[in-house]
Amino acid sequence: MDSESEMLLKQLRESGFEILVENFSEEIITAKLLAESLRKTMPDSHHMYDEPSNVFSPYKISTNNNE
């Protein structure tokens, strides 16, 4: 395992994912690669004024939530 992967696993351990790292380290490395490939596939052409799809709306707050 290269040092970058070791660092990644160390960070995950410190974030509370000890059991996951202990048992599934290979799956973790594969998932990291998948996340990176998704990031690369995304178009990257946002204007600074572009808003995300779920901007805050008071209407949502004035209704009940599932809980």
Place this chain on the structure above:
Amino acid sequence: MNDLHWLTLKEASVAIQSGTLSPVEYTKALISRTEQLDPKLNAYIKFTPERALSDAHKAEDIIKENKSITPMTGIPYGLKDIIDVKGIENTAHSKILLENISQKNASVTDKLISSGGILMGKLALHEFAIGGPAFDLPFPPARNPWNINHHPGGSSSGSGSAVASGMLPAALGTDTGGSVRNPATSCGIVGMKATYGRVSKSGVIPLSFSLDHVGPMTRTVEDNALLLNAIAGYDKNDPSTEQNQKLPDFTEFLQKGVSGLRIGLIRHFYTKDLHAEDEMCKAIDNAAETFRKLGATVEEINVSPLSHFSSCNSIIMYSEALSIHNKWYKERPSDYSRATRTRLMPGLFINGEDYVNALRTRTKLAQEINNQFANFDLIMTASSMEEACRIDEPETVARTYPRQARTVFNISGHPACSVPTGLSTNGLPLGFQIAGPYFDESTVYQAAWSYEQENPFHKLHPEIK
């Protein structure tokens, strides 16, 4: 009446209301069918025949008293096992929620109960609506009635299997990246993901709040419209439902035909961005020809590459899903199936900037699709790129599941329906998608119904071996 299990919802409803079919007799027939087939198909996680018979007697009383009768009165249905039914386990097909008893009904459950429907039980799924067919869970995976060695699609796998096999005329599934439409295509039935905000998600275990939809699954288009009639509408308990939506009778325009309708065909999704298998490709192109023959215009259109939609969907879904699963992921990662654990894991590496940028991209992609409806009444494209593969080949399942064009309409929120076209040479179902403008499910159904009349695949039934 013979073969009660192959009655459509509509046929059964007419027979029940005219007094020629008793809800009790009908329910008993489906209980018997389920006892015979479910050991092979594993469509149910919890089968509730006693409750069903009790509900059937109540429906019979309603019919006798001739009050509050709806098209769903006396009609058996099933619910994907992530939809709350008070007092019954809601497991999400997972070891993690084995003892999770629902404290109240989901809003859609309440609607189906008040419409006089008969709950037959809770149906199998891919764990938490994200894994694949898995053999390392407390319940076996549902199987495809057309060939039990093949998967039935997912994640609403049990809903697809139960409806296609004649164990149920109707079921509800959920759809975050195609999970109603995938089993609909794989099992040869009709599956509708209505407009985001059309149907309440309250009381449904979430996978990804902003992408999740609840949707009807049936063998015919008319049945699907009837089931959507029963579950659609604003719900104060779900802030994502649209308060000002009009609620038409979704069956009203079924017979209006497609003459004069303008249909945009997104062909590059299945011929360039991904390459659909020949038979699937031909099935979609033939469906386009059918619409032309019926008087619609079908014109090829181009939008962003499919990968933009699917990556955007994945980044949003992984991020929102991990916010729900984070605690279990830290404490009980071994209790997930391998398929689910690995599918959730990329969320660990998607940061806040990725998520927000995906939401910004979503706005643009949704606008791009929405702009097409300035020139077209409907859009058609592929659902899956191939028929369902064998269930016992996890590598093939993992390779083929993402080969689809359904996430486009989860990202955009437009209504989209999977319509069956027929069988492949291997005897497995093929299909395509029709999508429409926001809150115009009626026109989608209108086109789907016209196609179905020309190509009545629903009259073919699987021989379950």
